[in-house]
Amino acid sequence: MTSSLNQLFTRLLESESIFKNKEVLRHSYTPDVLVHRDTQTEELATILVSALRGETPSNILIYGKTGTGKTAVTRYVGKELENMSERMNVKCSVIYVNCEVIDTQYRLLANLARHFGEDIPMTGWPTDQVFQKFKEALDTQEQVLIVILDEIDKLVKKGDDVLYNLSRMNANLKRAKVSIIGVSNDLKFTDFLDPRVKSSLGEEEIIYPPYDADQIRDILYQRAAIAYNDNVLDGSVIPLCAALAAQEHGDARRALDLLRVSGEIAERKEERKVTESHVRIAQDKIEVDRIVEVVRTLPTQSKLVLFSIVMLNLSVQNQNQLGQPSTITTGEVYNIYRKMCKSIDMDILTQRRVTDLMSELDMLGIINAMVVSKGRYGRTKEISLSVPVKNTYDVLIEDYKLNPLQGYNVKVGYF
DNA sequence: CCTCCACAGGAACGTAAGGACG
DNA sequence: CGTCCTTACGTTCCTGTGGAGG
Structure with missing residues (x-):
C-alpha cells in the first residue's frame, strides 16, 4: 500500500511537468511588456508625466470591456510612475482601489485615509469626518496623489458624492494635489453621473477596444513561452484558445484561463502534450465551475x-x-x-x-x-x-x- | 382607438446587525 | 449604557406601460 503510494508520488514528480511557470498565466500577473497596448500605455503615461513635475495630471476615464488590459496597463503605468518619482525625489503616490470590493463612499475614504497612516474603523464614523481626516493627512506635505478607481461604475451606483468631493478636493488643498483615474467596463455609466462630476472626471478619456483573435494569439504566445516548457503545446492549442476567447468579446483574461486550465487538464491526465481536446474540456470546465461557484454562494x-x-x-x-x-x-x-x-x-x-x-x-x-x-x-x-x-x-x-x-x-x- | 391586464421597477421608509465613542 | 454612524435586506405604496381584445 505505502510503497505503491510512494511509487505514485515518485512517478508524478519525475514525470516532466509541462509547465515551466504557471503563475504567468494567472491574471494577478502583470507582464513587463504589454502586447498590443502600446498606444494606450503611451497615452496614459503622457497624461501622467505632469505628476513628476509636481503638477496635477488631468483626471482620466478609461473604458473597455473585461479582459482588455485596462487594469494591467493602469497598474503597470502607475508602478513605473511611482518608481520614477522616487528616483527623481518627487513625492508622488499611486493608490489602486478596486471598487468592486471597496464599494461605498465610506470604505473608499477610509481606505485612502489609512494609506496615509490614519486609523479609521471599519464602520461607525460620520463620512465627512473620515473625509476630513483624509484631507488633513494628505495635505501635510507637497505631493501628488493619483487614485485609481477600478470598476468605478460599482461605486457610482451607490451615489456619486465621493467622486464629487474628490474631484473638487484640489480647491481645498494647499500643498497636495489629487487626480483620479476611473476605470470602467460600462461605457454608459457616466449617464448616471452628476454633470459636474462627469466633466471634471472625464477631462481625458481613453478607450480600450477589445482584442481581436490575432492579438489574443500574440498575447498567448508571449505568455506561453514563459509558462510552458518547449514543445508541449500542440500547434492548434493557442489559436483555438484565442478564437474561443475572441468570441467572448475579446476577453484576454478568459483566454489565459483557457490556456492554463487546458494545461492542468493535460497534466492531470499525465499526458505530455496539450491538445485541442484539452482546450474543449477546459472551456466546459471553466463555465461549469463558474456557475457552481456562483450558485453555491x-x-x-x-x-x-x-x-x-x-x-x-x-x-x-x-x-x-x-x-x-x-x-x-x-x-x-x-x-x-x-x-x-x-x-x-x-x-x-x-x-x-x-x-x-x-x-x-x-x-x-x-x-x-x-x-x-x-x-x-x-x-x-x-x-x-x-x-x-x-x-x-x-x-x-x-x-x-x-x-x-x-x-x-x-x-x-x-x- | 381605447382599455385594462400583470406585472416592472422607482421612492421612501423600517429593522437589525455591527461598530465607535463619551 | 445610550447615541451616532454605517450597510444589508425587506416592505409598502406607488406610477408606468406594450399591446390583444373589445
Whole structure:
C-alpha cells in the first residue's frame, strides 16, 4: 500500500511537468511588456508625466470591456510612475482601489485615509469626518496623489458624492494635489453621473477596444513561452484558445484561463502534450465551475427563487414533449416560490423583492429575463435558465435548507 | 382607438446587525 | 449604557406601460 503510494508520488514528480511557470498565466500577473497596448500605455503615461513635475495630471476615464488590459496597463503605468518619482525625489503616490470590493463612499475614504497612516474603523464614523481626516493627512506635505478607481461604475451606483468631493478636493488643498483615474467596463455609466462630476472626471478619456483573435494569439504566445516548457503545446492549442476567447468579446483574461486550465487538464491526465481536446474540456470546465461557484454562494432566498425556476423548467420540459408550448413568467415563479417556502417553513418575501432577486440572478448570468407584453394578458418577464438545468438542480439541492424539497412536484404542489 | 391586464421597477421608509465613542 | 454612524435586506405604496381584445 505505502510503497505503491510512494511509487505514485515518485512517478508524478519525475514525470516532466509541462509547465515551466504557471503563475504567468494567472491574471494577478502583470507582464513587463504589454502586447498590443502600446498606444494606450503611451497615452496614459503622457497624461501622467505632469505628476513628476509636481503638477496635477488631468483626471482620466478609461473604458473597455473585461479582459482588455485596462487594469494591467493602469497598474503597470502607475508602478513605473511611482518608481520614477522616487528616483527623481518627487513625492508622488499611486493608490489602486478596486471598487468592486471597496464599494461605498465610506470604505473608499477610509481606505485612502489609512494609506496615509490614519486609523479609521471599519464602520461607525460620520463620512465627512473620515473625509476630513483624509484631507488633513494628505495635505501635510507637497505631493501628488493619483487614485485609481477600478470598476468605478460599482461605486457610482451607490451615489456619486465621493467622486464629487474628490474631484473638487484640489480647491481645498494647499500643498497636495489629487487626480483620479476611473476605470470602467460600462461605457454608459457616466449617464448616471452628476454633470459636474462627469466633466471634471472625464477631462481625458481613453478607450480600450477589445482584442481581436490575432492579438489574443500574440498575447498567448508571449505568455506561453514563459509558462510552458518547449514543445508541449500542440500547434492548434493557442489559436483555438484565442478564437474561443475572441468570441467572448475579446476577453484576454478568459483566454489565459483557457490556456492554463487546458494545461492542468493535460497534466492531470499525465499526458505530455496539450491538445485541442484539452482546450474543449477546459472551456466546459471553466463555465461549469463558474456557475457552481456562483450558485453555491447565493443567499438562501435567492437559491429558493432559482430553485423555483429550475423546477418550472423541468416541468415545462415535460409539457413540451406533449407539444404544449410554454414559457415561464414572474407570476408562475412567485407562485411556486410561495408554495415551496411554506412547505419548508421559510419566510415568504413579497413579489417586489422576488423580482429584485430575479434581476440579480439575471445580472449574474444564471437566468435570462426579458420584459414582454402579452397585450390583453398583461406585461411580464419571460424567464429562462441560461445554465444547464441538471447541474443547477444538483448544486441547489446540496443546500441543507433546500434539501427537503427533493422530489417536489410542481404541478400538484406537494411531494 | 381605447382599455385594462400583470406585472416592472422607482421612492421612501423600517429593522437589525455591527461598530465607535463619551 | 445610550447615541451616532454605517450597510444589508425587506416592505409598502406607488406610477408606468406594450399591446390583444373589445
